[in-house]
Amino acid sequence: MDTQKTGRLYIIGAGFAGQALANEIKTKAIFGEVVAFLDDNPDTIGRKIDGIPVLGPIKDVARLLRMNPADEAIIAMPGASREYLKEIYGILKRAGFMRIRILPGMSQSVEDDAHLIQTRSIDPQDLLGRTPVAVNLKQSLAYLRGKRVLVTGAGGSIGSELCRQLLSGGVSRLYLFGHGENSIYQIDRELRLLQEEGVGEKTTLIPIIGDLKDREYMDFILARLKADVIFHAAAYKHVPMMEENAVAAIENNFFGTDNLINAARHSGVKRFVFITTDKAVDPVSVYGASKYLCERLVLEAAAKAALEAEKTNYMVVRFGNVLGSRGSIMPLFQKQIEKGGPVTITHPEMRRYFMTIPEACSLVLKAGGVGESGKLYLLDMGEPVRIRDMAEQMIRFYGFEPEEEIKIEYIGLRPGERLDEDLWGKDEIPLDTEFKRIRRVERKRPSTVDPEDLLEKLKPVVHFDPEKSQQYRNTTLLREILEDAIPSLMPLRLAQGITVNGY
Numbered sequence: 001m002d003t004q005k006t007g008r009l010y011i012i013g014a015g016f017a018g019q020a021l022a023n024e025i026k027t028k029a030i031f032g033e034v035v036a037f038l039d040d041n042p043d044t045i046g047r048k049i050d051g052i053p054v055l056g057p058i059k060d061v062a063r064l065l066r067m068n069p070a071d072e073a074i075i076a077m078p079g080a081s082r083e084y085l086k087e088i089y090g091i092l093k094r095a096g097f098m099r100i101r102i103l104p105g106m107s108q109s110v111e112d113d114a115h116l117i118q119t120r121s122i123d124p125q126d127l128l129g130r131t132p133v134a135v136n137l138k139q140s141l142a143y144l145r146g147k148r149v150l151v152t153g154a155g156g157s158i159g160s161e162l163c164r165q166l167l168s169g170g171v172s173r174l175y176l177f178g179h180g181e182n183s184i185y186q187i188d189r190e191l192r193l194l195q196e197e198g199v200g201e202k203t204t205l206i207p208i209i210g211d212l213k214d215r216e217y218m219d220f221i222l223a224r225l226k227a228d229v230i231f232h233a234a235a236y237k238h239v240p241m242m243e244e245n246a247v248a249a250i251e252n253n254f255f256g257t258d259n260l261i262n263a264a265r266h267s268g269v270k271r272f273v274f275i276t277t278d279k280a281v282d283p284v285s286v287y288g289a290s291k292y293l294c295e296r297l298v299l300e301a302a303a304k305a306a307l308e309a310e311k312t313n314y315m316v317v318r319f320g321n322v323l324g325s326r327g328s329i330m331p332l333f334q335k336q337i338e339k340g341g342p343v344t345i346t347h348p349e350m351r352r353y354f355m356t357i358p359e360a361c362s363l364v365l366k367a368g369g370v371g372e373s374g375k376l377y378l379l380d381m382g383e384p385v386r387i388r389d390m391a392e393q394m395i396r397f398y399g400f401e402p403e404e405e406i407k408i409e410y411i412g413l414r415p416g417e418r419l420d421e422d423l424w425g426k427d428e429i430p431l432d433t434e435f436k437r438i439r440r441v442e443r444k445r446p447s448t449v450d451p452e453d454l455l456e457k458l459k460p461v462v463h464f465d466p467e468k469s470q471q472y473r474n475t476t477l478l479r480e481i482l483e484d485a486i487p488s489l490m491p492l493r494l495a496q497g498i499t500v501n502g503y
Contacts, residue, residue: 007032007070010097012088014039014054017103017114018076022052024116031116032072038062059091067096074119075102081131089127102126104358113168117197124397125323125330125356128390130382132359133437135366141169143369150175150227152212152260153234155183157325158275161361162231163187167200169365175225176207178234184209212256215263222260222267229271230264231368232257235291239279242287243415246475250482251462253290254297258455261301264312271313273368274298278320278353278381278421281428282488285416289482289489295376296451302374313373317364318441320353320381320421329387333394342407343391350388350419353381367438378423378430380437449485457481 009025011018014037022034037054038061039045045056055061065071073092075085085102092100102122103114149166153159154176160183166174174191178184188207194200210221212234235253236242242249257274264272276295279288295316302314324330336343360379367377392402400406413419424430427447430439460468461478471477483489 007068007072008035009033010036010038010065010071010073012038012058012073012075012092013077013080014041014044014049015077017078018074019049020114021074021076021103021116021119022050026050028116032070038073058088062091062095065095067098069098071097072099072101073097075100075122076114076119078103078114079134082127082129083131086127089122113199115194115197115199117194118199123324124334124394127397128393129323129354129356129385132356133363135359135362137165137168137362137365140362140366140369141166141171144229144365145170146172147228148173148175148226150177150222150225150230152177152230152232154178154207155180155187156233157322157328157357158361158364159231159233160187160190161357162233162365163191164194165358165361165365167191167194167203169203170201171203173204173206173225175227176205177210179209179211181209212259213251215259218259218263219266222263222269226267227264227269229273229368230260230269231273231275231364232260233275237277237287239285239287239416240414242290243285246286246478247461247473249286249290250458250478253287254293254451254458255455255462257294257297258451261297261314265301265305265310269312271368272298272301272315273364273371274314274316275364276316276318278318278423280318281422281425283486284418284488286479286482286489287416289486292486293449293451293454296447296449299374299376300451306374313371315368315371315373316376317367317371317379318376318423319355319360319363319379320423321355322357322360323354324357329390330394333391334398337395337398337400337406340406342409343395344409344411345387345391346411346413346417347419348388348410349386351384351386352421353384353423354390355379355381363438366435370433370435370438376441377433378439378441380439381423384420454481454485 009032011022011034018037025031025034034052037052038058039054039056040058044054047054075088100122101119103119149171151159151162154163155178163174163176176184176188184207188205191205210217212218236249274294276291279285280291280295283289283292298314298316305312305314333343363379371377391408395402395406402408424441427444428441429444430441433440458478458481460471461474464472
C-alpha cells in the first residue's frame, strides 16, 4: 500500500468495503480526509454514512469535482465486473484524478473484511481479461483450519499470493519455503504487516530458505516441520531461458519435485497439491517437459499411495498464464511503454489463456480442498487472448495510442515457444465438476511415460557420477532422453535447429 499522506479522498463505492476503508482512514487520521463516497446505487445516493455524503451517479458527479494534485480516488467495489471498472477508471481519469487506488477483487476478499493496507495503485491487470469468479475464502479454506501448511516457491508470484490468501484460512503454521533469500524476506515482511493491520487470522509465519534439489535436506526439514499440507508452486519457469539451461530446468523441476514427494511421503503429509501449467500439454519446451514429468510423478505417487494404503492425497492443478506475474509480458510491456517503446511481441497471432493471480490462487486453494487424490484438475481460463490486443490495451491504459505514439514490433518465436497453448492434450478429456471454473481431466489411455525410469536415465546427467563423467551436464544426451520419451519435443527442435549450451 502507498502510505503517502494525501489531501481529499473520494471513495468509489459506498458498500461494506468502502465504509470499512472510510472508518479506518478516519480512525488513523494520517492518510487524508474522506470527502465523499461516489456511487451509482440510487438507494444510496443522497444519504450520509457516518457523516460522509454519498454522491452520484459517478459519471455526472465526477465532472463537477474540482481536483487538486493531492486528491485521490480509491475504488472499493471488490465485486465489480471488469467492464464496469474500465468505465469507472475512464471517468476518474477524465475528471482529473492523478492517483487512483483499488481494493482487490472478491477472490482476495473475505466476507466483510476490507483494510486500507490491501489497497494498491490500479494497474492494467485490474481492467484486462474477464471478471474473476468470486470465491468465499473462509469457506474454501475450512479444510486447512488448524493445519500446518507449506508453500514452496513462497516468494514467487503464485506462491506469495497463495500465502496472502492463506492468512484467512486459520492455519496454525504457514511455512514460507524458497531458495531466494530476498523474495522470502519480502513476503515474510509483507504477511507480518498484513497481520498487524488486521488482515486474516492469527497464523505463525516461518520463513525457510532451502533448495528442492537437495534430497537429504528435504527429508531433514520436512521431518521436522510436520506439515499437513503442501502447495508446490516452486519451479524454474522462463521458457527461452530454460531452453538455454535445460539441465538446470530438469534438475530443479523434475528432480526437485521427486525429492519433495519422497520427503512428503516419509514425513506423513496428508495433502500434496502440485501446481502445473498448460505448457505441460504435449510439451515442445524443456520447461513444459519438466512440468509434464512432474504431473506424472504426482499422479503415480497417488496411485502408489492408494495401493499401499498411505494417507497422503496427491493432486495436480493445471492452468495457463497469469496476469502480472514476474517475468510475464505485462511487466515487460509496462517497462517498454514507460521508456517510449517499442513494445515487442513474438507474433501478431500469438494467443494465450490468462487469468489474474488472485483468481488462480483462490481456485487452487479451493481445488486443494474439494479435489480427489490421483486427479488432475484444470482451471477454466475462458477464451484465449491475442497478445497484440493485450499490448494495445496496455498502451492505451498508459495514455498513448498504439503505433502512433508507441510502436509495436514483432521479434519472432523464440526457442521453446509456440503460437497457441492448449489446456488439455490429445489424449485428455476435460470434464465439468460441480465447482465453478474447476474441471477434471481424464486420460483416454494410460500414459506410456515412466517418470521413475526417466529419473534413473537422467541421474548421471544431473548428478555427477565418476563412472559416467562424460554424461554430466550433457545437454545433448538430456534432450535425446527426453525426446525418446516425449515425442512432441522432437518436431520443434528439428524445425528450429535449436542449439544450447551445456549448462
